[in-house]
Amino acid sequence: MNPQLLILAALGVPLTGALLIGLAGRLNDNLREAITLVTAGLLIACVWSLLPLVYGGGRPGVELFEVLPGITVAFKVEPLGMMFAALASGLWLVNSIYSIGYMRGNREQKQTRFYVMFAVSLAATMGIAFAGNLFTLFLFYEALTLSTYPLVSHKGDQKTVRSARVYLGILISASIGLLLPAIIWTYSVTGTGDFTAGGILRGHVEGPAVGLLLGLFVFGAAKAAVMPVHRWLPAAMVAPTPVSALLHAVAVVKAGVFTITKVIVYVFGVDFLFAEPSSSWLFYAAAFTIIAASLVALRQQNIKRLLAYSTVAQLSYVVMAAAILKPLAEVGAAIHMLAHAFGKITLFFAAGAIYTASKKTELGQLRGIGRRMPITMTAFTIGALSMIGVPPTAGFVSKWYILAGAFQADNYVAIATIIISTALNAAYFLPIVYMAWFEKDNTPPDQAHGEAPFATLLALSITAALTIAFFIYSAPAYELEAQLVRWAP
Amino acid sequence: MIALENHLPVLQVVVPMLMAPLVVLLRPRGLAWAAAAASSLMSLVIAIQLVAGVLSGTDYSYALGGWEAPYGIELQVDDFSALVLLLVTAASSIALLAGKASLDQAIEQHRQPLFFSAWLLVLAGLAGILVSADAFNIFVFMEISSLASYVIVAGGTDRRALPAVFKYLIMGTIGATFYLIGIGLVYMMTGTLNLADMELRIHEVADQRPILVAAGFITVGLALKAAVFPLHVWLPNAYTYAPHAVSVFLAACATKVSLYVLLRFDFVVFQQNLLGHELQFAAFLMPLAVLAILVGSAVAIYEYNLKRLLAYSSVAQIGYILLGASLVSIGGLTASLLHMFNHALAKGALFLAVMGLAMRFAQLDLRNLGGAARHMPWTAAAMAVAGLSLIGIPGTAGFISKWYLVDAALDKGIPGLALVAVIVAGSLMAVVYIWRIVEALWFAEETENTPQGVREAPAAMLALIWLAALANIYFGLVTELPRELATVSAESLLGHLP
Numbered sequence: 013m014n015p016q017l018l019i020l021a022a023l024g025v026p027l028t029g030a031l032l033i034g035l036a037g038r039l040n041d042n043l044r045e046a047i048t049l050v051t052a053g054l055l056i057a058c059v060w061s062l063l064p065l066v067y068g069g070g071r072p073g074v075e076l077f078e079v080l081p082g083i084t085v086a087f088k089v090e091p092l093g094m095m096f097a098a099l100a101s102g103l104w105l106v107n108s109i110y111s112i113g114y115m116r117g118n119r120e121q122k123q124t125r126f127y128v129m130f131a132v133s134l135a136a137t138m139g140i141a142f143a144g145n146l147f148t149l150f151l152f153y154e155a156l157t158l159s160t161y162p163l164v165s166h167k168g169d170q171k172t173v174r175s176a177r178v179y180l181g182i183l184i185s186a187s188i189g190l191l192l193p194a195i196i197w198t199y200s201v202t203g204t205g206d207f208t209a210g211g212i213l214r215g216h217v218e219g220p221a222v223g224l225l226l227g228l229f230v231f232g233a234a235k236a237a238v239m240p241v242h243r244w245l246p247a248a249m250v251a252p253t254p255v256s257a258l259l260h261a262v263a264v265v266k267a268g269v270f271t272i273t274k275v276i277v278y279v280f281g282v283d284f285l286f287a288e289p290s291s292s293w294l295f296y297a298a299a300f301t302i303i304a305a306s307l308v309a310l311r312q313q314n315i316k317r318l319l320a321y322s323t324v325a326q327l328s329y330v331v332m333a334a335a336i337l338k339p340l341a342e343v344g345a346a347i348h349m350l351a352h353a354f355g356k357i358t359l360f361f362a363a364g365a366i367y368t369a370s371k372k373t374e375l376g377q378l379r380g381i382g383r384r385m386p387i388t389m390t391a392f393t394i395g396a397l398s399m400i401g402v403p404p405t406a407g408f409v410s411k412w413y414i415l416a417g418a419f420q421a422d423n424y425v426a427i428a429t430i431i432i433s434t435a436l437n438a439a440y441f442l443p444i445v446y447m448a449w450f451e452k453d454n455t456p457p458d459q460a461h462g463e464a465p466f467a468t469l470l471a472l473s474i475t476a477a478l479t480i481a482f483f484i485y486s487a488p489a490y491e492l493e494a495q496l497v498r499w500a501p
Numbered sequence: 502m503i504a505l506e507n508h509l510p511v512l513q514v515v516v517p518m519l520m521a522p523l524v525v526l527l528r529p530r531g532l533a534w535a536a537a538a539a540s541s542l543m544s545l546v547i548a549i550q551l552v553a554g555v556l557s558g559t560d561y562s563y564a565l566g567g568w569e570a571p572y573g574i575e576l577q578v579d580d581f582s583a584l585v586l587l588l589v590t591a592a593s594s595i596a597l598l599a600g601k602a603s604l605d606q607a608i609e610q611h612r613q614p615l616f617f618s619a620w621l622l623v624l625a626g627l628a629g630i631l632v633s634a635d636a637f638n639i640f641v642f643m644e645i646s647s648l649a650s651y652v653i654v655a656g657g658t659d660r661r662a663l664p665a666v667f668k669y670l671i672m673g674t675i676g677a678t679f680y681l682i683g684i685g686l687v688y689m690m691t692g693t694l695n696l697a698d699m700e701l702r703i704h705e706v707a708d709q710r711p712i713l714v715a716a717g718f719i720t721v722g723l724a725l726k727a728a729v730f731p732l733h734v735w736l737p738n739a740y741t742y743a744p745h746a747v748s749v750f751l752a753a754c755a756t757k758v759s760l761y762v763l764l765r766f767d768f769v770v771f772q773q774n775l776l777g778h779e780l781q782f783a784a785f786l787m788p789l790a791v792l793a794i795l796v797g798s799a800v801a802i803y804e805y806n807l808k809r810l811l812a813y814s815s816v817a818q819i820g821y822i823l824l825g826a827s828l829v830s831i832g833g834l835t836a837s838l839l840h841m842f843n844h845a846l847a848k849g850a851l852f853l854a855v856m857g858l859a860m861r862f863a864q865l866d867l868r869n870l871g872g873a874a875r876h877m878p879w880t881a882a883a884m885a886v887a888g889l890s891l892i893g894i895p896g897t898a899g900f901i902s903k904w905y906l907v908d909a910a911l912d913k914g915i916p917g918l919a920l921v922a923v924i925v926a927g928s929l930m931a932v933v934y935i936w937r938i939v940e941a942l943w944f945a946e947e948t949e950n951t952p953q954g955v956r957e958a959p960a961a962m963l964a965l966i967w968l969a970a971l972a973n974i975y976f977g978l979v980t981e982l983p984r985e986l987a988t989v990s991a992e993s994l995l996g997h998l999p
Binding site: 077079080083085147150151154155158162165168173180184185188189192193196197200 | 889892893894895896901904907908911921925928929932936940943944946977978979980984
């Protein structure tokens, strides 16, 4: 099929799916779930069939409207967006399987709205991944924020709605207050916002203005959760676990770091930023976030909140890697998006499975749970090891590249940060693993439970297997992302 | 037909004005509405032809009764007036077509012919202001439209509309009187009422005190009519208690017509003639615009009545329009005129959706709208789309004008950054008040005040609500028409500057 059509199909398929899911919701629950799965499968077919083309150096694009002179709604597929889209679409299928088990297992209300909005937010994610310029990116970035609100506020009680407002408030105000002015600024000095290899800002902005503009971009893309705009992520944990798993470990948060990486590579240009001293603050902001978020995670008692702070830290790995501004580090940033996704979605799946089976949400309740839920806790252990970066898991691969990039730049602060945060990650994940496997079970007999429903187990086994598989075979991802920096003469 | 083409400017007024007395005679049920809607649609067709004409470069200048200007009364249509004419006639048409069911609820059968007659007079008056090239003629049409609009605002069964309309009447009359005093003084000094003629003659007497006083009276009088902060106090109640269809019509275009006169008078007659006028103009209106944006939005955040919330949002949006104009630059004026168009789209669609909601929820209180989206998903979704446009989310019409406005403000250097901050703050406040509506409709639980048996708005009304909502998206993506009209108008207004 022609690549232009495939790009549009990647947007159209989930939207059509959303419509059909909404209609089917009135008829039959099984039909509704079948449509979700078929839609996810079709989306994978569309997105993944673009892979060989992009892998071979093709950059298919399509332009829809010219909104204002020079400002278009246009899509262009490049390695970073290709990887993001492939990741999100692939995990959506796994996540849908998981959702079915979770939503039914917990007898959640308003399931039709849940599946409809999930499909809509996937369409928005595809738009972000394939956006060909800043304007299009912003369009879908906002669409993603709005379409995830009903998912976050799903429960609908006072406390949930309050948290969901924090979520929406921070994301919308940062994007309108900071990101949009940054985009308008870029358009008004360069006359374009197209993502161009090598960047577009060279020669148009200089001195401290570069650092300021970078700041507007980084904090405007609050989805990346660089401190102090990270507060929405723990707040979003009130959502049902499948939402936290796919959206707040993969699609939404990755949309943030994706935006930042893309802006650094294609709008500023790596070399231009490296030569500009006023941009170096970003590196320190990210390093600070890594350490601070890990310390906060250490003190959490709620499983999902702990995972949220761990995500904040891991996202800043990507930002820090991108801010090292060396080719290998950029590749490491891209690969870390992938590696973190596999591990973190596994951890969330496990947390949700524990909740479904036993209604346990706090760390202290996990003593000896490994014997009751061996499959779940095996997957949890694999995910935790990947967060720490221990072989044979995906987390090791990306840390390797980031460290290699840091050595390329002789950046010892980065190296120290990675070492300290690895120790901190181990300090908050290993006790949980130890507690689950080796301590004595203290569950009262009347609350005895076994494993979660089959669908959830299937999903978390798949993602745990992916986490290990990525350690063994990550060459294609590296090859693809190496193209990010290979344009350099 | 060729002969008719030349008479388009006058037909724009004559059609609704002649139909107005005829409509009174149409007693049978529904006939008055049909006649009013038909003549409003005919006005829309004329306006569309005028827009097509000015876009292809036709100069519509019409000497009434064959008496040449400056002695006779001249009618003139250029890009600016065509743009606003399009808004006025479209708003009137869609409000009438969509509002049939709502108006039947609000107005007793036997009073409908009178009501629709007054409606057509409002339309004729507003169109008359826009086609006139004569200062006194503008006053006459302004009075026609104002007096008739008092009637239609108070035309419903809601008795609270009466004190609201009384306030509107007092303030409107003061505004019109100020304007009249102003043109009286100008006439005294120049001996002409024709705007183009005035522009040439005022130059010789520009340093005379009566002219300065006239400029003050005219600006303040029109600012009162346009509900410029802090002269906006008549607006919220008038919009709130008017019949819903009237709110659609007036919210989309009434204040914009006064702004049109304000801009035209200031830029065409005063700007290049009075020494330092553009500085005074900017220094007078810019702080008011900033205050309007901030205060209007802040009040809207705390308002519970849906219509009053939207009315305060209008006060803020008028601020954006003025802010663009007070930059006195091509970019700023373009942004201002674009925002007239785009705000009319967004606010018109919002009030249409409110009308749909009001068919089922008599109390438009945010606390009692729980479950509305479950029973009326289409109406609620249209309201959300229009709300996004009001905020200025990309992909909607509202975004386009905000973009131009920010761009124009950035051209002003460091003080421009402060204005950008104001625009951003206003947009964020819009997020809050629109989100309160969305939450009330979509996420709140039903209360004991929720009426029983709520169902979707009537199909015909719903179709037009969605037409308006989709127009917000269409004009957010395909922007050529308003952009061209606004740019050409801005250039011709600024062309009068030295």
